[in-house]
């Protein structure tokens with residue numbers, strides 16, 4: 575499994591973990607049993623969801639940038655060929 579797929583799957587399973595964490599938080603508040611550890615049950619999955627989510631968000635833009643770089647490469651190579659041909663001609667003329 576490649577990295578992108580792995581991160582998407584992790585994000586998906588973390589979404590279940592945070593859902594349970596939030597439910598536990600509500601129950602703890604209702605029973606007046608709330609404390610820092612209960613809060614962390616939702617906060618830790620959220621931090622991981624945020625990291626993996628931001629990665630997923632950036633993916634299409636990274637792919638677009640890569641496509642742009644690949645598309646640009648032949649044009650740049652052709653331009654550099656022309657440039658060296660022109661400078662060779664100029665040298666031959668002088």
Ligand code: HEM
Pocket residue numbers: 582583585586588589590592593623624625626627628630631632
């Ligand atoms: C700061 C927090 C989060 C960020 C930045 C974020 C961002 C994203 C992004 C960019 C995607 C991919 C959308 C796409 O192109 O298809 C995604 C997918 C998803 N997100 Fe989040 N997300 C966050 C939090 C959450 C939370 C709190 C949940 C649920 C409780 C959640 C559940 C999902 C699910 C189920 C998917 C679909 C995954 C798949 O394709 O299998 N995310 N999220």
